[in-house]
Amino acid sequence: MHHFQYRENELYAEEVPVRRIARKVGTPFYLYSAATLRRHYRVFDQAFKTLPHLVCYAVKANSNLAVLRLLAREGAGADIVSGGELFRALKAGIPAEKIVFSGVGKTAREIRLALKAGILMFNVESLEELKSIARIARKMKKKAPIAIRVNPDVNPKTHPYISTGLKENKFGLDVETAFKAYQLAKEDPYLEIVGIDCHIGSQLTQLSPFVEALRRIKAFLKRLATVGISVRYLDLGGGLGIVYGEEEPPPPEKYAQALIEELNGLSVTLILEPGRVLVGNAGILVTKVLYYKETPAKKFLIVDAGMNDLLRPAFYQAYHEIIPVLKKERPSIVADVVGPICETGDFLARERELPLVKPGELLAVMSAGAYGFVMASNYNSRPRPAEVMVNGEEFYVVRRRETYAKLVAGEKIPPFLG
Ligand code: LLP
Numbered sequence: 001m002h003h004f005q006y007r008e009n010e011l012y013a014e015e016v017p018v019r020r021i022a023r024k025v026g027t028p029f030y031l032y033s034a035a036t037l038r039r040h041y042r043v044f045d046q047a048f049k050t051l052p053h054l055v056c057y058a059v060k061a062n063s064n065l066a067v068l069r070l071l072a073r074e075g076a077g078a079d080i081v082s083g084g085e086l087f088r089a090l091k092a093g094i095p096a097e098k099i100v101f102s103g104v105g106k107t108a109r110e111i112r113l114a115l116k117a118g119i120l121m122f123n124v125e126s127l128e129e130l131k132s133i134a135r136i137a138r139k140m141k142k143k144a145p146i147a148i149r150v151n152p153d154v155n156p157k158t159h160p161y162i163s164t165g166l167k168e169n170k171f172g173l174d175v176e177t178a179f180k181a182y183q184l185a186k187e188d189p190y191l192e193i194v195g196i197d198c199h200i201g202s203q204l205t206q207l208s209p210f211v212e213a214l215r216r217i218k219a220f221l222k223r224l225a226t227v228g229i230s231v232r233y234l235d236l237g238g239g240l241g242i243v244y245g246e247e248e249p250p251p252p253e254k255y256a257q258a259l260i261e262e263l264n265g266l267s268v269t270l271i272l273e274p275g276r277v278l279v280g281n282a283g284i285l286v287t288k289v290l291y292y293k294e295t296p297a298k299k300f301l302i303v304d305a306g307m308n309d310l311l312r313p314a315f316y317q318a319y320h321e322i323i324p325v326l327k328k329e330r331p332s333i334v335a336d337v338v339g340p341i342c343e344t345g346d347f348l349a350r351e352r353e354l355p356l357v358k359p360g361e362l363l364a365v366m367s368a369g370a371y372g373f374v375m376a377s378n379y380n381s382r383p384r385p386a387e388v389m390v391n392g393e394e395f396y397v398v399r400r401r402e403t404y405a406k407l408v409a410g411e412k413i414p415p416f417l418g
Contacts, residue, residue, distance in 0.1 A: 283369020
């Protein structure tokens, strides 16, 4: 359920016509609905209410401060993967003790910053990283809370680029190495074992891979118990899929039910790291049609948003529904919706049946709240789009459109080029 709906043939975000926002901020822009974000968070959180749990929102999905602040107000923690995300999460008011730090390449500086902030735990992804954390903790005379990210070798049945829990992926540690890591951690006075972690992939539309991963983690916990190691937190990562088109992912209630059943009284606090399921359908990308072009082979709608603004179609051949902001009687065409970037891969949709919208009209690219703006770039020297949040009858620019000056800020012509 989301709050982008037509009212008398005009697309609204909550109580605001999308057209009104476009007039004010120009195009393209990302538009987020606060009511949808709140609703998604509450549904997800409530689904686990019978268990001690913590929802650590995966900041990478959408790291706008306003989004983070809204979720912080709802009680969310954060799953971060960089010093930058730590900075954002803290700035938005997410308490350090609700932050988990994942990622295969944490730098010494990032580890120091996280230790200093007092995060809940590091999700450790290699023996080298474990040693690095221990070394830094010793220098700082602090004990580092750690979980080992176990790679359960489960097929998440999703796009190969967003599968992470297969043995050939770079993430986590196989069970044998993970076992060794826990034993090393136990011996180290500067490491405190607090949890266990896994994350198998993103946009999962079936429950069985989650359940299978949890089973393997449970078996592993039993093995750890035989050497006197136990954990307080079981972090199952994120990955629950959303509806972009035809897929039918389980709703959070079903997901929670399956996990709760499988946990069956295990006395741990469950941590979840949802990203897409909270923000994906809470955001759209609004773009303007620039030109209609017909070649002998194809029809194209050329719009003012490109792969630099929304990379997912180009990168994963991802499907995003595209709808006109104003519904009218129009002939329908089958066309590619393409951006202005000089790449054949620059498309938002291919061979899509659409109404023949005219130059100047607005289109909404749906389900763009997750992995949208955060993956935007300045390719072709295009300023990144504005981000707007609507809340009831009000809307706010929560990140202004980049300027040309911002594009070159930080660049310098060296003296020898005068
Ligand atoms: N936890 C960890 C350790 C992760 O790596 C991820 C996502 C999540 C949680 C959140 O997963 P979610 O609930 O959003 O599925 N750019 C891709 C998605 C990459 C996901 C990376 N990791 C896309 O646009 O589909």
